[in-house]
Amino acid sequence: MxxxxxxxxxxxxxxxxxxxxxxxxxxxxxxxxxxxxxxxxxxxxxxxxxSYETVKAPPVNFPSPAFSGITNLLTVRWRIPAVPAAAAALLFLALTIRVLLPTGTVMSDYQQTSLRLVYFSKAASTVSVVGSFNGWEREIQLLPREDSGYWVTQITVPPGEYSYAFMVDGNARVADPTANSFVEDDYGSKNSVVRVGI
Amino acid sequence: MKSEEFQREYQKVSDRLFTFLLRITGDSEEARELLQEAVLRGYRGRHTFRQEADFSTWLYRIAINIWKNQHIKSAREQDYLQQVRTVPERNTPTPEEIFGRREMGQELDRALEVLEEKYRIPLLLKHMEGFSYREIGKMLGIEENAARVRVYRARHAMRAILEEVSA
Structure with missing residues (x-):
């Protein structure tokens, strides 16, 4: 042929x-x-x-928001990079010692940094933000500044680099246009990147 | 996408996706693990899902990417005709055992199992799942016409393997 x-x-x-x-x-x-x-x-x-027959899928464990961190650790434990895992273990140890140590012992405080996120849209009804600072698990609502079109929230996070995106009116996903850098995720969407306290 | 919406959409495609994963892995335990990881990854990345996209195309793409990353240098892609004659032993049920098919099925399953990865997946997406070439292209990150050519080549190779087996 x-x-x-x-x-x-x-x-x-x-x-x-x-x-x-x-x-x-x-x-x-x-x-x-x-x-x-x-x-x-x-x-x-x-x-x-x-004509292949369809087979019933086994049940899948969805992480509950409260325990998603634990579930993820259990499910993908072999994928956790060694350095962050060791850092997390050290942090846990440090916090445990901090709690157990008698009052008056000098320890450096676990540093938290404030991150202020602002989005501008006069047309939006709701604006929220999702990001790596909480494992992409929960939307944090931004509050409107009267009728100015500015939506604002302030959260407290450990120093680090975070990627995030705004959710406008519940489903339109928008990268922060004012961010200095952007990154594409595994799913082809663009996220904004912010570095705080480092 | 909200958590409940994700779970509702997942339920619509769960059986089809699992059946597809059984076919590409050829192993029920591996398919189960792959399904769990794909759904978990999709769930965690559900905020990145664009409403105008098709949910099943999006979730299949995640599952395929996980599978490809795990098996990028799979032994399946080497000397496949030799593997037709020496099928590896398994500890978990094979698709044949699960599907209970015995007619043309067994030879077809075996041929599919040894077909090169880059042809097997588009072939299954086309004829088992009924996706269009455009959707297959999106899932595999290739052009629509490249997806079409892969399916053509997959059919051609399947025919050659089946002829070899029955010779």
């Missing part, structure tokens, strides 16, 4: 040939039994795959 005939055979099977092309191809199959045989074999394969 020639390459052109092969291509036409597949387009014929997909119903992508025009009516005159279909007629011409049917005539070709009558003249060339090897092409007709090829088409029938491929059609059998397609229909056999198409």
């Amino acid at each position: 020639r390459a052109q005939e092969l291509s036409e055979a597949h387009r014929f099977l997909d119903g992508e040939l025009s009516a005159p092309e279909t007629e011409r191809f049917k005539e070709l199959m009558e003249r060339k039994p090897d092409i007709a045989r090829y088409v029938n074999q491929i059609r059998d394969i397609d229909s056999s795959i198409n």
Whole structure:
């Protein structure tokens, strides 16, 4: 079979040939039994795959918002990079010692930094923000500044680099246009990046 | 996308997605783990889902990306005709056992199992799931016409493998 005939055979099977092309191809199959045989074999394969039975999916564990961090640790524990995991363990240890130490022992405080996020839209009814600062789990509402069109929130986070995006009217996802840098996530969406306290 | 909305949309595609994953992994335990991870990753990234997009296309793409990253240099892609004759032993049920099919099924399943990854996935997406070439292209991050060519080549290779098996 020639390459052109092969291509036409597949387009014929997909119903992508025009009516005159279909007629011409049917005539070709009558003249060339090897092409007709090829088409029938491929059609059998397609229909056999198409007739595969659907299997009931096993239940999936969705993380509850309150325990999502724990669930994620359990589920993807082998994917946690060693350095952040060690840092988290050290932090936990430091906080534990801080609690257990007698009053008066000098320890450096665990630093928290304020992050103020502002979005401008006069048309929006609601604006919220989602980001890596809370594992993308919860939307934080921004409050309107009277009728100015400015929406503002202030959150407290540990020093670090965070990616985030605004949710406008519940579903339109918008990167912060005033951010200094942006990053594309695994799903092809653009997020803004902010560095706080570092 | 809200949590409840994600779960509602997931329920609509869960069985189809799991069946598809069974087919591409060829192993029920692996398919189960892949499903769990894909759904979890989708759930955590649900805020990135654009409402105008198709949920199933989006979730399939996540699952396929996880699978591709895990099996980018899979042994399946090497000397597949040799593997037709020496099928590896398994500890978990095979798709044949799960689906209970015995007619043309077994040979077809075996041929699918050894078909190159880059052809098997578009072929299943096209004929098992009924996605268009445009949707397949989106899921695989390739042009629509490249998706079409992969399906053509997949069918062609399947025919050759089946002929080899029955020879």
